[in-house]
Amino acid sequence: MIKGFLFDLDGVIVETAIFHYQAWRKMANDLGFDISEEFNETLKGVSRMDSLNLILEHGNVVLTEEEKLELAAKKNEHYLTLVSKMTADDILPGVREFFAQIKQTDIKIALGSVSKNAKMILEGVGLINDFDAIIDGTKISKGKPDPEVFLKGAAELGLSPEECLVFEDAVAGVEAGKNARMKVVGIGHAEVLTKADIVLPGFENIDLTELLSKIQ
Numbered sequence: 001m002i003k004g005f006l007f008d009l010d011g012v013i014v015e016t017a018i019f020h021y022q023a024w025r026k027m028a029n030d031l032g033f034d035i036s037e038e039f040n041e042t043l044k045g046v047s048r049m050d051s052l053n054l055i056l057e058h059g060n061v062v063l064t065e066e067e068k069l070e071l072a073a074k075k076n077e078h079y080l081t082l083v084s085k086m087t088a089d090d091i092l093p094g095v096r097e098f099f100a101q102i103k104q105t106d107i108k109i110a111l112g113s114v115s116k117n118a119k120m121i122l123e124g125v126g127l128i129n130d131f132d133a134i135i136d137g138t139k140i141s142k143g144k145p146d147p148e149v150f151l152k153g154a155a156e157l158g159l160s161p162e163e164c165l166v167f168e169d170a171v172a173g174v175e176a177g178k179n180a181r182m183k184v185v186g187i188g189h190a191e192v193l194t195k196a197d198i199v200l201p202g203f204e205n206i207d208l209t210e211l212l213s214k215i216q
């Protein structure tokens with residue numbers, strides 16, 4: 001029986017992927033190459049340093065560790081200026097209503113994000129108090145598709161992996177959920193999120209009871 005929901009943040013609760021893309025793209029352009037939206041898809045759910053390494057590889061740029069840390073810090077500064085303007089209006093459609101349905105049950109809610117900025121963003125959009133547990137990039141050592149973030153989320157809720165349901169928009173995130181032996185609801189397109197148990201376009205008009213009966 002499902003007793004806990006583990007939500008990814010970027011692309012599931014708020015649409016920050018566009019800001020990550022803008023900030024990485026600016027960095028790549030400054031280094032003399034471009035990254036496409038399609039390539040950006042492969043960065044979703046991937047940690048900051050892993051994303052940087054993938055981008056540098058893509059542009060055939062070799063840097064020292066020190067230079068990489070400097071670039072990552074600069075990208076994050078740019079990203080923060082973009083997300084600092086976010087408000088409750090930036091919560092994705094249907095999320096609030098879905099949370100309201102969850103609150104009427106005994107199901108617990110945890111965040112499972114590899115972002116080190118997750119708490120700041122949740123505070124900004126006013127959702128920080130809706131979570132029973134928050135696992136973010138500051139609490140994990142391995143990014144998705146490693147299951148660490150979701151296993152820690154389940155543990156903090158006091159649940160077994162089989163009792164948890166993951167909501168994910170990224171290929172790497174769906175894999176992380178499956179690697180944690182959890183059921184996964186993909187948020188996005190079924191052609192992309194092929195490993196998810198079911199795929200929904202978003203949270204609008206989702207009936208919790210119906211969803212649970214489909215997944216269990």
Ligand code: BG6
Nearest residue numbers: 010044045046047048115116117
């Ligand atoms: C994930 C995003 O949620 O967090 C990735 O999908 C991002 O694109 C990663 O790189 C790390 O985020 P941050 O905020 O710690 O740089």
Ligand code: MG
Nearest residue numbers: 008010011170
């Ligand atoms: Mg995501």
